[in-house]
Amino acid sequence: MIGQAHTRGTPEADAQSTARAIARPAGRSIGIQAVAERAGVSIATVSRVLNGIKSKANEETEARVRLAADELGYRPAHAGRALRLRQTKLVALLIPDISNAFYAAIAGSIESSLRARDHTMILCNTNEDPRLQDFYLEEMQAYHVRGIALLGAVDSPGLAAALADKLPIAFVNRKPPCGGGVFVGIDNHAAGRAVASHFLSRGYRDCAVIHGPLHSSASRERFEGFLSALREAGAAPAGPNIVSGGLSLEGGYAAARLLLKAERHPRAIFCANDLVAYGLFRRCRELGLAVPRDIAVMGFDDNPLNDWVAPWLSTVHIPYDAFGIAVTEALVRIWDGAGEPEAAEPLPFSLRLRGSAE
């Protein structure tokens, strides 16, 4: 039989598919062999046809193969191909926190655009932890993933190593702390400047900012852009009007406690993201400050729920759908491309002004 045997395999004999030795977890799946038999060709031909190797395959043969594969509902076992090619159609998305609507929206966008190109996404929550990020970076290699989308990268030894190994990595929203790599995202510096311009155009010269973690290029650049534009207009915020609030609801709330005093408060506040703005808003409610009447607030990311639950929040709108496409294209460029892929155009952003409520 087949299971163990030094029996010089006579191909014809086992062609009849004697019982397989290994117990199958669930229902026998049809392999390339079955298709070959049904089409009356060799497995090599099946492989070629199905992989679109155009050696001017006989049309009639090709049709027979496709038909057989179709009738059998054949699906190549990825494990075989992965072993042979050291490559899968898997793309890993490393993400800080899937519960964050901003990240979730990007994840969804990436997933669907990957799917359109016949790839499958593995989702890994890094929690912004360098050790976890490194773990996944290695683990994903062990899975022979074809590429990695790194959302919210943090600095880590493994990241530097991966970069040096020239792994196909697309850095999403946040540039690699150690430099290099392919970046997909908006021009955060310009976005920061745009917010400043908007505030100034409204006549708000007493501005404040609750910035995110400055090790994040996204947070840092929008912060710097905002400050530089304000400075150029001679409206640089006073020291106490610059506070750090992380990227969380709680951080925004805590920052607001520092920023908003009973007697005096800034006229306009730029928040690191929408969550921070929500936190700030809660404090405003507690103090009886109306937004945007008493205080103008600008968030970042434009949470899809804003129109419904935060009609008071102006924010920087991010083209979520564009992220997926851009990430996929960046990876494709790395796969196809020679050596160093040139940086792609940054994604567009826009200011979404709201103020209908309160």
Added chain:
Amino acid sequence: MIGQAHTRGTPEADAQSTARAIARPAGRSIGIQAVAERAGVSIATVSRVLNGIKSKANEETEARVRLAADELGYRPAHAGRALRLRQTKLVALLIPDISNAFYAAIAGSIESSLRARDHTMILCNTNEDPRLQDFYLEEMQAYHVRGIALLGAVDSPGLAAALADKLPIAFVNRKPPCGGGVFVGIDNHAAGRAVASHFLSRGYRDCAVIHGPLHSSASRERFEGFLSALREAGAAPAGPNIVSGGLSLEGGYAAARLLLKAERHPRAIFCANDLVAYGLFRRCRELGLAVPRDIAVMGFDDNPLNDWVAPWLSTVHIPYDAFGIAVTEALVRIWDGAGEPEAAEPLPFSLRLRGSAE
């Protein structure tokens, strides 16, 4: 965790191996062979040790193997094992829409609890599309995933087939439309009843409901539970007070347009989920109705943002973290277990009452 070793080139006679034929995509990875050589044993021994096959392996040998693997930063190529075992450590999560905070939170929970058990999650957006669901069901088999968590299952031919094939599937939040299977979620019927009881206890007898799609067991059961409790109290809603609103913001808004008329409106409304409640709320704002003063609103799911942006919304709180653990345990039970795993305890829910604002 295994220490990283960027140690390239172990000088040991690599010359033994004739030049490899296939070009490696990126940096040669150390295989089981390398570990075996370094430990001075055969690959079989390495495999046994690392897989914990207790054939009373010589402790000293075992230690040598572990050390070698560690020093080399060895990571088994999953492809090899997948091919041999027809099994990976991948678990697929099929999810209707990752952008939905409710689903996203559950996804995060599942990912981390899977990770704790050394498994990796593949995320697939089904978009509630039966065809897409079937596609993924098959595709995931082609990847030899070890299990599938099916969130928001819809009826489809492939699902029935998968169930018949006894694939390891855990149905999350929504029971399989065709029956059978292992379910992880709360007791939606009881939750619906609890909402009704709450309304009644507040003295609201003029109630309405905006229910979700009734083909979903979750939506249907909470709807039925709500109605039955109301009926028993002799407070069954009038026909016009029962409307369908899907599970979306827009659906909630549209339903609210039907439900809320200038002259007259119900005193309390039970919404299919929080999104629907947000949609309803927008309409309330437009009509100048205060929540909960003029109208009591009960959502479902308890979106994590509620405390911050919807302090007016009472809702049914779901134990997100518990989902991941329960799903993982359900799968483990299927993997380990014999035949039919008995149904697990439903997850707990609770009413979260809010009404601080407006």
Added chain:
DNA sequence: CTGTTAGCGCGTTCAC
């Protein structure tokens, strides 16, 4: 243009 063949890296019977 198609068939034959040799592994990809691993887990696993069999001899020893």
Added chain:
DNA sequence: GTGAACGCGCTAACAG
């Protein structure tokens, strides 16, 4: 207790 050899399903050389 350990090693040698086979094959999982597939792709890519190489014959024919």
